[in-house]
Every structure is written in C-alpha cells, then in structure tokens.
Amino acid sequence: MKEDNIKLDKILKQLKKNVPKIENEEEIADAIIFQLERKKKPQKYHFWKIMINTAAIFLLILVLNEVFYFRSKSTEFKTIPNLQSYYKNSNCSEYETAKSSSVFEEFGCVNAQSRLRKERITQIIETYETDTIKKNH
Amino acid sequence: MTQKELLDIIDECLTGNTGKFRLIVKAYQKMLYALSFRLLCDEEEAKDICQETFIKLWENLKSYNPKYNMSTWLYRICSNLCLDRMKKTQKSVSVETLSVKIKEISDENSQLKVLENEDVILLIEGLSSKLTPKQKLVFTLHYFDDLTTAEISEITGLSANKIKSNIYLARKKMIEMINKIENYERR
Structure with a gap:
C-alpha cells in the first residue's frame, strides 16, 4: 500500500509539473474579446431601439391627449354660451320641444365623449326651468 | 495584478x-485553461470552457464582490461549467496504453519529464477514469492547484468533511487503477 502511494505521488508530481500549455494565448483572448464585442452591439442597439420606440409612443399619446383635450374644451366653450343665449331668448314651447327632442344632437352631445358638455347643458336647462318657474310664480 | x-x-x-x-x-487564462484541461482532458473543450468562463465573468462583472478573490470566483464559474460537460462525456483509456506511459514517468531513475499535452x-484520463466528476474536481483543485480545503469549499460549495x-x-x-495496471503487466 505504501509503495502504491509513493508511485501515485510520483505520477502526480510529474503531472503537476507539466502544466498544460496553451497554444496561441492571444488567440483565445482575441476570440473572447471578439465575442464580447459582438454580444455588446446587438444589446446596445436593442436597448436604444426599445427606448426610442417607448419614448415615441409616449410622446404620441401625450400629443393626441392634448389635442383632443383642447378640441373638446374649445367646442364646449363655443357651444355653451350659444346654448345659454338660445334658451334665454326662446319661449317656453321652443324650449320644451328642444328639451324633449334633439337638443343634445343639435349641439353634438350624443357621444359619450362629450359627457361633460352634456352635463353642463342639462345643468343650464335645469337652471332655466327653475328660473321660469320662479318667474311664473 | 494587485486588488486595486x-x-x-x-x-x-x-x-x-x-x-x-x-x-x-x-492574467487568469492559464490558470483556467489548466483546470479545465485537467478536468475535461480535451484541448478544444478546455479552450471553449475558458471562453465561456470569461464571457460569464464579463456578464456578471457588476456583481463582483471585492471581498472575495477573483481567482476563487473564476474557479467557481469554470468548475461548474466543467462539471456540466463532464457529466455528459465519460472517456476511457485502455490499460495497455496507460501502463506504458506510467512506466515511463514513474521509473525510479527518471527525472521530471516534460510531457506533451497528449501524454x-x-x-x-486513465488514472481518473473511475472517479466521479465531483471527486475529480476536488482532487484536481487540491493536488494540482494547491488550494486549501476552505478555498475548495468556497468554489464547490462542499463541506470540509466532504472534501x-x-x-x-x-x-x-x-x-x-495503478494496481490494476501492475496486475496487467505481471500477466
């Protein structure tokens, strides 16, 4: 057993001294760097592509939102005073007709989009109603 | 290369x-090449593992903790990669071929010889053919790389007793295996 151990140690010593030699050390380093460069490029491109696309979509949403918001605001400001004056100057029968039929359609308030305007118009009609009742009394 | x-x-x-x-x-490729070469016994595969180790290092460089040795970290990555490959491939060497080579280098009069990579x-391959991948890894780190039990434990995650x-x-x-070869020679 002791002899076997000595023999094994001898072999191991020989193997330890003979460190595996690399042929073309530079070649391995070059291959690694090349691979890293190749890996780096698409990642960079991919990252910036995603970033630009996200920013563009975000900006588009922002712009569209602003456009629609100001459009709806401007329509509201245009229509509501007209409506107010229209009802203030009209007589009762006209008002009743308008209220029962197409008043909202007339001012383009049929869509859910213009719910806000619709609410304002309803409010105006109600105020007019209350005023008329008070006047009659 | 200093830590700084x-x-x-x-x-x-x-x-x-x-x-x-x-x-x-x-700085580290020779060390890693020697380890993967001794574990996989294949020059091309050892080069592949070296590359993979450095690429993994590059990818995880951000998480490097200066508290630990870079070489220990690299040994860990490399040995894990080698273990995966070793599980897939198991090579064997004929007793006859091995017998000739052992005779050459363990001759009492022989000095330290310069061996070719193939030898x-x-x-x-011949001596470690009966070893499990883990045994081979621990043995290589201990005998050839002169690592302490604590370092091997850090690399392999095994307890000191298991090592x-x-x-x-x-x-x-x-x-x-040596006995087997000797018995073959006596025949």
Whole structure:
C-alpha cells in the first residue's frame, strides 16, 4: 500500500509539473474579446431601439391627449354660451320641444365623449326651468 | 495584478471597455485553461470552457464582490461549467496504453519529464477514469492547484468533511487503477 502511494505521488508530481500549455494565448483572448464585442452591439442597439420606440409612443399619446383635450374644451366653450343665449331668448314651447327632442344632437352631445358638455347643458336647462318657474310664480 | 489594479480594471470594463478586459483574460487564462484541461482532458473543450468562463465573468462583472478573490470566483464559474460537460462525456483509456506511459514517468531513475499535452491527457484520463466528476474536481483543485480545503469549499460549495472524503476516495480509486495496471503487466 505504501509503495502504491509513493508511485501515485510520483505520477502526480510529474503531472503537476507539466502544466498544460496553451497554444496561441492571444488567440483565445482575441476570440473572447471578439465575442464580447459582438454580444455588446446587438444589446446596445436593442436597448436604444426599445427606448426610442417607448419614448415615441409616449410622446404620441401625450400629443393626441392634448389635442383632443383642447378640441373638446374649445367646442364646449363655443357651444355653451350659444346654448345659454338660445334658451334665454326662446319661449317656453321652443324650449320644451328642444328639451324633449334633439337638443343634445343639435349641439353634438350624443357621444359619450362629450359627457361633460352634456352635463353642463342639462345643468343650464335645469337652471332655466327653475328660473321660469320662479318667474311664473 | 494587485486588488486595486483589478478593481480599476473592473471599473473600466463596466463602462464597456473590452480592451481592459483583455488584461483580466491574460492574467487568469492559464490558470483556467489548466483546470479545465485537467478536468475535461480535451484541448478544444478546455479552450471553449475558458471562453465561456470569461464571457460569464464579463456578464456578471457588476456583481463582483471585492471581498472575495477573483481567482476563487473564476474557479467557481469554470468548475461548474466543467462539471456540466463532464457529466455528459465519460472517456476511457485502455490499460495497455496507460501502463506504458506510467512506466515511463514513474521509473525510479527518471527525472521530471516534460510531457506533451497528449501524454498528460492520457495519464489523467486513465488514472481518473473511475472517479466521479465531483471527486475529480476536488482532487484536481487540491493536488494540482494547491488550494486549501476552505478555498475548495468556497468554489464547490462542499463541506470540509466532504472534501476530505472526496480526496481520500479519489486517491483510493487511483491506487486501485495503478494496481490494476501492475496486475496487467505481471500477466
């Protein structure tokens, strides 16, 4: 057993001294760097592509939102005073007709989009109603 | 390379400087190549593992903890990659071929010989053919890389007792192989 151990140690010593030699050390380093460069490029491109696309979509949403918001605001400001004056100057029968039929359609308030305007118009009609009742009394 | 120099290089690498990374490759590639070569007994596969190790290092450079040795970290990555490959491939060497080589190098009068890579492959493959991948890894780190039990434990995640038993079993299996060769020679 002791002899076997000595023999094994001898072999191991020989193997330890003979460190595996690399042929073309530079070649391995070059291959690694090349691979890293190749890996780096698409990642960079991919990252910036995603970033630009996200920013563009975000900006588009922002712009569209602003456009629609100001459009709806401007329509509201245009229509509501007209409506107010229209009802203030009209007589009762006209008002009743308008209220029962197409008043909202007339001012383009049929869509859910213009719910806000619709609410304002309803409010105006109600105020007019209350005023008329008070006047009659 | 001092720890400070290494940290400076890592900082440069984190900005994407692959040129600086070459310095790390140069400093550690021999060590990693020797380990993977001794474990896999294949020059091309050892080169592949070296590359993979450095690429993994590059990808995880951000998480490097200066508290630990870079070489220990690299040993860990490399040995894990080698273990995966070793599980897939198991090679064997004929007793006859091994017998001739062992006779050459264990001759009492023989001095330390310069062996070719092919001879080293043959001897390691032959002697460690009965070893499990883990035993081979622990044995290689202990005998060839002169690492302490604590360092091997850090690399492999095995307890000190397991490491010692793995080294003992590996030695025992190698001696069995030598006996087998001697019996073959006597015949």
